[in-house]
Amino acid sequence: MKISISSQGSNPDSAVDPRFGRAAQFLIYDTDTASYEVISNSQGQEAAQGAGIKAAETISRCGAQVLITGHCGPKAFSTLKAAGIEVIIGAEGLSVSQAVDKYKSGQFDATNSSDVRGHWK
């Protein structure tokens, strides 16, 4: 299974990026191989609008089934849901590897709604 984490840096010690759509990058953790892969979020960062939608598309194409991030807006959330990705929010303040460990030990609950207001309703 692949877990994607919004990250401020490119290694597992980096802090979780609280932003999803405009996250610095994503790390994809593969539970089968216990290894990380770095995925660019340039499309999300550069988007004039709908950054969260673009970011959701990016991690969906990587085959991620879980997303761990800080916050998630309504459009990003519906896109992630349509892609069948489980969404975990509130992981800001942790490092990427801590967030993965916390997820593996079952201490996170999946969210069923976005936690921030969108720019345009």
Added chain:
Amino acid sequence: MKEMVVISGKGGTGKTSLTASFASLNGKSVIVDCDVDASDLPLVLSPVTERMEYFKSGHEAVIRKDDCVACGTCMDKCRFDAVHEARRYGRPSQFTIDPLSCEGCGVCVHFCPSGAIDFPEQVCGQWMVSETRYGPMVHARLAIGAENSGKLVSTVKTEARQIAEERKLPWIIVDGPPGIACPVIASITGASMALVVVEPTLSGVHDMERVFALTKHFNIPTLVCVNKWELNPRIAGEIERGALSAGASFAGKIGYDSSVTAAQIKGIPVVEYGGPAAQDIRRIWQNIEKRMESIEIPTVMEV
């Protein structure tokens, strides 16, 4: 973090003069100018710019003259009337794209049979982090004719929040743009409170009602103040009652005072220039502080 945005719907009601005074009275805030289209706050706060970044947003279609075969596909596909045609001997000879009309949709780029259209990223402005006597300031300048999608406004606000966090400044004071569309929506997104500045005119009342609808739509606690209230005391009273019945609070009124213009000419905040209006603004600021204390500050991040 307490984030207050000053808006109005109608332009020219005194947003910038008030924002400058609030910045001076508070002294522990990050100051933001979100009117990226006509940024006037720097004229009063005399910022010294320390960092400047280019703002890129979207793309722009550009036809390479030498590769264009003048088939006209781009013109057929464009829904924004951005493709212009030059004719020679009654036949189309050259197509060009008017950058000011181009919406950056990329449809012509995709369908051009000879691949003659480039699609470079567009520099649409710049934004600056500056120092003022009252604290750090983030402001921007949108390029002429650029799309004010709200992304520049969001960029500026995100930067301001970061600075507030780094420097442990408890307030963000935002000078908002006029209107009710993209840039205004981006300015009020995530704000803890909006102050609507209204002049007692029929136009002012009309525009205020639309701004109320917007802050309500986005669920933002709203305060109202009347500027130049003596112009029409009857309408000023109606505004106060209207604000209360729309669920907003009334923050006070400011008199018609020539020292407001005089302060602007001198390039200083009204409260430092003095005069009756300065007193009124002080009182309004106290009401804002009081009201802000009663608001639960939500955690809101850019998404």
Added chain:
Amino acid sequence: MILAIASGKGGTGKTTVAANLAVCLPEPVHLLDCDVEEPNCHIFLNPEIKSTERFTLPFPTVDENRCNGCGECSNICQYNAIVSLKSKPLVFPELCHGCGGCSEVCPEEAITEAKREIGTISSGTWRHITFVQGLLDVGQSLSPPLIRAVKQHCGTNGITIIDCPPGTSCPVIAAVTKSDYVVLVSESSPFGLHDLDLAVDTMRKLDLNFGVVINRVSSLDHRVADYCRNAQIPILLEIPDDRKAAEAYSQGLLLVESVPGFRELFERLYNRILSESSQNRKPTPENKRDFEDIA
């Protein structure tokens, strides 16, 4: 002749100039309120509205049975308004600019266009003036298409006056393009001067012929007039800073009908515009500035 009334800064008196000028013009006159975020001309004219229509923009709908999930729609969309994952694409109508790219590019012809309402266009008459106004729905963000639609109602003869939104970005461009002459309304203040300078740059970039009306002229500040003289921009009219005018405005009254002396001012403005626009004198292009130069 199409006459656009614009300004960099808001609240300088665009609507005042547009409405009062319209009243002083000979028949036929069209007045188009293109400040669709906050249209105010109707307050001064009280026109009898004869027709209203809802304005719509196209947005894609996807036929699930035809979609093969290829993702072409999502690739072409620059606005992230349609995204294709494993299943049927997801559409976010509020992000859509209506370019039609997705429906054009879909190999399965699975995408058709539906319509979403973003505003209202109403038209009517008041005395000899044909009045048309656009009103953007609250919460909508895309005003230029509505502005362009209002401009479809320009008169075929006589003078059409366009009341523009403030600023220098895309809504203003949509409002002023293809006009024969632009009146920039500024006010005698430092903010007024700063924003006038931006508006002047915009007009030069668009290669439009223009002149300036200075509002609220007082003895305190002469910089706007000095600026115009230095830049060889015609000053079409100076409106004195008059408390009576401000009070009349606050009640929604036309200045030409309620404050002595204003009818003469606006008649003079009309004659001045006629002579300036017929000269087709474009202000000197040498200080035409591009964005790169100020960067």
